[in-house]
Amino acid sequence: MKMPDSLPADRKATLFAFGGERANSTLFTAAINTLFLREHNRLCGVIEAANPGWDDERVFQTARNVSVVQLIKVVVEEYINHISPYWFRLLSDPSPCYTAGWNRENWIPVEFNLLYRWHSLVPETAVWNGAPMPISGARFGNQPLLRDGLGIALDSASKSQVWRLGLFNTAEFLRPVELASLKQGRDNRLASYNDYRERMKYPRVTRFEQISGDPEVVAALKRLYANDVERVEFFVGLFAEDPPERSAVPPLIGRMVALDAFSHALTNPLLSPHVFKEETFSPAGWASIAKTSSLRDLADRNLPNGTAGLRIFRSLCQIIYFAPKLR
């Protein structure tokens, strides 16, 4: 995602020097990046103090590895648990992957790139510090974050209501992105929605009504695909399905996310048996990994006054169950 060339100089001056332009794409992505940047700097301080003989590069890379593992832990233990409909809680224990044949460097297939484009989830308007803020105006400009601070940003993100994932629910400013996604699926000549269902061990659908109970969705699919359910495309079919109760995502997305997330996140090389040990991360880094399961853990360590009185992430559970469908 590129920064617009026309960005005024005073707005450009509020952007942060992140590793990529995408991190500045909204105030909220900038906030999450800032949180991890602060945690990395904090870890550098702790690791350097405990190892006075280490050069800067070694301190930097060790803190970086600790940050990566902490991110994986937050993803599995907080985020995946949050979006999944299951009642049991997952732990980021990598040991079941040690003997699995698919333990390897992680990579992202095109299907994952498309199925994770949850653009209809993004609302037109978020809440910033108690007041409505259009998201289209919150892009590539970090002035409110500079003014109000990271705590307000994380609290605002946690209190902002997302929209329900699905067809006919994309904010106006993101419609071109949906079009680009459709085009990518066609350019890559992906197999049909039904073929992917079969591959994921779901039965093939034979009627449009098996995809969704929403008559408007069914009518549009029939019109678009000339009454032939075999023609439904992967990208469209994914988002046309109805999410099951307690789930943020429709069934085929849910199954493919689970498969990909676990064959990617937990097979990260840093979690392999000869690497995932105290001497890789230093005793201070290892202890920090053990103490990290949620964004709140990270925020507690990196906000000047901690997180008392702030909502950090978990409250989003409520939001997902009541997310509005606009039409």
Ligand code: HEM
């Ligand atoms: C204000 C919010 C957002 C904006 C402005 C935005 C914008 C974009 C744009 C412009 C692209 C490139 C499209 C293309 O040319 O193919 C993209 C790709 C993508 N988006 Fe978003 N997006 C937003 C939120 C989200 C959210 C909430 C998710 C998922 C939870 C998401 C997931 C993705 C993924 C997986 C890709 C493909 C990544 C890649 O190819 O590198 N986006 N987005």
